[in-house]
Amino acid sequence: MLKEAIYHRPKNNWSYAYDRRNIHIRIRTKRGDVERVDLLHGDKYNWHVIGHETTAMRVFAQDALFDYWQAEVQPQYRRLKYGFLLQAGKEKLWLNEQGFHEKEPNHNLYFEFPFLNPADVFQPSAWVKDAVFYQIFPERFANGDRSNDPEGVEPWGGEPEPFNYFGGDLQGVIDHLDHLERLGVNAIYFNPLFAARTNHKYDTEDYLKVDAHFGTNETLKELVKECHSRGIRVLLDAVFNHSGRTFAPFVDVLEKGADSKYADWFHVREFPLEVRDGIPTYDAFAFEKHMPKLNTENEDVQKYLLEVARYWIEEVDVDGWRLDVANEVDHRFWRKFREVVKAAKPEAYILGEIWHDSLPWLGGDQFDAVMNYPLTEAILDYAVRGTRDGRQFADLAGYLLAAYPQQATEAAFNLLGSHDTPRLLTLSQGDKRKVRLGSVIQFTMAGTPCIYYGDEIGMDGGQDPGCRKCMVWEEDKQDAELFAFFAELVRLRKAHRALRDGSFEMLSSEEGRSAIAYLREADGERFIVALNAGKRKASLAVALPEAAAPEVVFGEGTAELRGRKLHVALPPLGYAIVRVL
Secondary structure, eight states: OOGGGOBOOSSTTTEEESSSSOEEEEEEEETTTOSEEEEEEEOTTTHHHHOOEEEEOEEEEEOSSEEEEEEEEOOTTSOEEEEEEEEETTEEEEEETTEEESSOOOGGGSEEEOOOOGGGOOOOOGGGGGOOEEEEOGGGTOOOOGGGOOTTOOOTTOOOOTTOOOOOOHHHHHHTHHHHHHHTOOEEEEOOOEEESSSSOOSEEEEEEEOTTTOOHHHHHHHHHHHHHTTOEEEEEEOOSBOOTTSHHHHHHHHHGGGSTTGGGBOBSSSSOOEETTEESBOBSTTOTTSBBBOTTSHHHHHHHHHHHHHHHHHHOOOEEEETTGGGSOHHHHHHHHHHHHHHOTTOEEEEOOSSOOGGGOSSSSOSEEBOHHHHHHHIIIIIIOOSOHHHHHHHHHHHHHHSOHHHHHTOEEESOOTTSOOHHHHTTTOHHHHHHHHHHHHHSSSEEEEETTGGGTOOOOSTTGGGOOOOOOGGGSOHHHHHHHHHHHHHHHHOTHHHHSEEEEEEEOTTOOEEEEEEEETTEEEEEEEEOSSSOEEEEEEOSSOOOEEEEEESOEEEEETTEEEEEEOTTEEEEEEEO
16 A cells, blocks of 8 residues: 555544534545555544444545545544554555554544534535526626616627626616526526626725616615525625725725825735836735725724625625635635624525635635636536546546535535636537536536526627627527526426435546546435547446436436446437436
C-alpha cells in the first residue's frame, strides 16, 4: 500500500456530522491500491469496557489518482473515537493520529469526533434539494409596465450593449409566471433588483429600494406573494462586496475625503479618491471605479448590510440570498450574516458566488452552498466542447463529490450558463443535441439545477453583453421542442427523489471512450443514466446486482437486459435515463 497516498483529517469534508444522528468518516487511498478499509469505532469513555465496533467502508468516489472511502456511523452517545484498518492482500495497516502501525495500536491515540453538537451540524435549507431554479436578468426578461421605462429605452429585442435599456421590469415577470409554471421550475434567482445606475444593477445606489425602472418595493412584494402562491421560491442577489459610485456614503467620501464620517466604510489607500493610470486609489471590484469595495469589518457597514439582509426577508418574504463576489468578503461578516438571515427565516437559502474550491465557506457557519462552476466546466468539457473523455469526466465528477460534505454537494447550485458566461446553445455551436446532453447531466447530478432564462426556448448569445438578450416571447420564434425537453426533464427530476439526492455510483467510464453510465438510487428506485458525448454511436454494458427490467424513461437510446448485464445503445451525442426495477 502506498502510504503517501493515504490521507485523513478529523475535520471538514473528512469527518463531519451529516445530520443530528449520523457522522460521516472518510479516508483517501491510491486508486486501486487498497482492497478493504474498516472503520474501528467506539465511545472514548467506555471503549475499555465494551470495546469497539467495525464498519466496512465503501468507495463512494474516485478520481484519476485516488479512491475515496466513506462510512456512516450513529454513535449512541454522540461521541466517536475511531481509527482505520487498511488491507491489501495479506498486508494490513492501522492508522491513527500518530500515523501507520503494523499492529493494532492503543485506542487512546485514535482520532476523535469529540461530540455531535446540534448547533454545529451543517444543515442547508432542505427545500433546495427539491428545487429547480430559473435565473432572470430583470432588465431583459419582459417589459410589463411602460410607465417606468428608462429614458432612451430601445425597442424590445434589439441588440444588447453594455449600457442600453429595453425596459424589463417586475411587472413583466408577474405577467409571465405562467411560462415558469409550464416549465415546472419552483424557484427564481434574480440578478440585482435594487436602485443602481447600470442595466445590470451590480453598482448599488440604495440597498433598501427596488430600482425605479423595475417597479417599487410593493411591486416586489406582490411578485413574491404571487410566486409563493404558485409554489415558487424567490432568491435575491446581494452585492455586499462593493457598492456603486452613487451610493450615498461613497458620494460623501468623494466630497469630503478623509473628513467624511463614512471614510472608513471603504478601503481607501490614499486620498483624494481618484483614478491613476487606470487604478483607483481605493479598493474596488476588479479595478472598476464605479464599484468601490465596502469595508465589512466596519461595525456601521455591518449594521447597515445586515439590516438589508433582514429587511427583504421580513418585509417582502424572500427566500434567500445569492452573494456576489462572496470570496472577497471577510469570513467573520458572513458568519454574522448567516445568523441574521437564519434568525429571520431558518429555511432561507444562502448561496455564495465562488468559482473555485469553496470548502472554507461550507462548514455550516457561512453559506448553504456555492455556485458549482467546477461542475459546470466539467460538463461543458465533456458534453459540449469535447475536450474531456468519459474517464476524465468521471474522474473530475468523483473528485468534486469528495471535495465537500455530502449535504453541501446536495445543495450545490448547478448551472450551465448565466449572465456571466456565453449561452449554452452558443457554446454548443448551435447543436441542440449538446444542449440536451449537458442538461441531462446537470439534472441528474446531486445539487439543484438552474436554467438561465431563454435557454429553454433556444436563445443564443456570446459573452456579456451577448448573453443578456431580451427574452423572446413570440411563440413562432421559440423552440417548442426544446421547451418540451426541459419541461420533461424538470418533471422527471421532481418526480423521482433518486435523481435529486439519491446515492451516486459511477458504473462505466473508460479512457479514450465518450460513453459513460452512472447509477442514482433512492426509495427503492434505481436509474441508470447513460451518456454518449461522441460523434458516433456507442454502446456500453453494466453489471446489475440482480435481474431488473429496464425501461428507458427519457432519451433516445435503447436498453435491454442480457443475463445480469444491462446493455445500452446510444446515438451520437445521445442519452438515456433508464429505470431498472
